[in-house]
Amino acid sequence: MKFNLSKWIYIFAIVFPVFTKAYVSIDVGKAYIRESQMAIQPLVLSGPSSKPALEAGATIFSIIKDNLSSSSYFKLIEQEAFLEKPGEKKLEPYPEDPDGFIWKNWQLLNADYLVLSGYSFEENKIQLHLYLYHVPLKRKIFQKKYIADMKLVEKLSHKMCNDIISALTKKPGIFLTKIVAVRTMTGSKKELFIMNWNGKNKKQISFHNSTVLSPSWSKDGRHIAYTSFLYRKSTKRRNASLILYDRSTKTRRILSKKEGAHLGSDFIPGGKHILLSLFLGRGYMDIAKMSLKDGSIKAITFGPNRSINVEPVAHPKGKNILFSSDRGGKIMIYSMDMNGKNIRPVTWHGSYNSTPDYSPDGKEVVFSSFSSGRFDIFIMNPDGSNLRRLTSFQKPNGKWANNESPSFAPDGRHIVFTSNRTGRNQLYIMNLLNFRTTRITTDMHNYKSPKWSPLLN
Incomplete structure (x- = not known):
């Protein structure tokens, strides 16, 4: 019997593959790999703001950064270099969304991947949308929607990182082990x-x-x-x-x-x-x-x-x-x-x-x-x-x-x-x-x- 996190974290979206492996995925079969440049924006809160909600967003952001940087697949771009502030643009790109982020602002940073996420907080539950983009090809790699109890924010964060690793390497992530x-x-x-x-x-x-x-x-x-x-x-x-x-x-x-x-x-x-x-x-x-x-x-x-x-x-x-x-x-x-x-x-x-x-x-x-x-x-x-x-x-x-x-x-x-x-x-x-x-x-x-x-x- 495995411990099934899905008993507490419900995932309602499907991973949408929109790229070819030759261009986007990370080849883990090689003895050495180049660390890809990744930009991770802080989570954007929608709806009523509260101290527990803000703390949850900060916790998730911190865990995602720590996990993905420790994976040795990515070199994180410093937030101070970002040309778009958190919440300034929507989570999907322009022109699909008139208020969406601008691809060029991330290409100028030489970003390979962009992680954006937004969340809301209600009745001790967090609802979160995660987006992963390949910047050079202007492609969405996947998006997912998560709903979890606030007590399971840490496990949710590790699950998100596992999903990112799996999408890019076709191998399982270790962040819940x-x-x-x-x-x-x-x-x-x-x-x-x-x-x-x-x-x-x-x-x-x-x-x-x-x-x-x-x-x-x-x-x-x-x-x-x-x-x-x-x-x-x-x-x-x-x-x-x-x-x-x-x-x-x-x-x-x-x-x-x-x-x-x-x-x-x-x-x-x-x-x-x-x-x-x-x-x-x-x-x-x-x-x-x-x-x-x-x-x-x-x-x-x-x-x-x-x-x-x-x-x-x-x-x-x-x-x-x-x-x-x-x-x-x-x-x-x-x-x-x-x-x-x-x-x-x-x-x-x-x-x-x-x-x-x-x-x-x-x-x-x-x-x-x-x-x-x-x-x-x-x-x-x-x-x-x-x-x-x-x-x-x-x-x-x-x-x-x-x-x-x-x-x-x-x-x-x-x-x-x-x-x-x-x-x-x-x-x-x-x-x-x-x-x-x-x-x-x-x-x-x-x-x-x-x-x-x-x-x-």
Whole structure:
């Protein structure tokens, strides 16, 4: 079950394609893209003015600017350079509207795209009209009408940005997605936090007063699986148990009550099973498949020679499984069929490779690798070919930062990862089109194991 924003935000207009891809859309398949010049006018309020209405318009305008500038697709033109003031002209162009905006006023600014919007406010609801134009060709790309509760202004803003990105790139926007990560608490305790894609609105979702590890998202975004060291009265000790958290009901249940560590889970496409690493009674970690219905467990790996097999991640289409193992001496990344057969190594770089993650289309893999005294993020094809380094950061004191635990965004164009480049392990996101890196947490905590959600409506 996906969280459906359309329950609260009603969209009554259709996207009208009025241009050809060769001239207007942004080609995200290229390794590098030119940032398009975009002008975004502040929202124009029609009807009665009030403080809540003006604040809502300012909030939407601010979020749209922040989101679209952070996308790395656009360079925003400064508002001071605009030749038309907000509200001075109508939202559609002259001569279609006698009082409409003048194309030349935006062409003189070398604008590629123009975003105009107007809204009204009544009975705690906002009604908004959004227009996106391609200035050089004097074309309307699309227009949409939104109606939303005032309490959902922030979500509405992200939805608008997703629509703009989708219209121009034919790819989904990430502005309604979430990131879940482990965060340090007092002492040695760690709990699970969920936040917006940009690190804002952090909320604690685990309260075990213990240590939490290895979160993962279900494919529909409703559930999060993670490990926590829970105290068991029967044994009078803590056990690393696998827990399933339901975001819709805010409830949780233990997936397996068996003794032994349960670590590093990943949901298998189809939603009926989950991969995990656990002790199967042989004194070392193996990978198994667990039924989410009855908790039954079936081993997939069997050593060999007391080797560890951890961090399983399923191919987005269920083709195979990547995992980390020391079966060759050093911990490297291996691939195997869904039934555990046909195991083969896919990495040889450095002395320690871990935390693999598939891109949403299954065509690339990111992972952490330790070499030259530090961890960095690398990307490769699933068979290990076309290996490229993504991170390398030297601190002011001359030491190299550790960059670890990468996770793909559902658009396949961004990753989130941890880095201690400022002293503490904080969260960063990287745009894979231009490698621009942005820090999204700025606090005194340490973060581990971030996981980017699937698309959330």
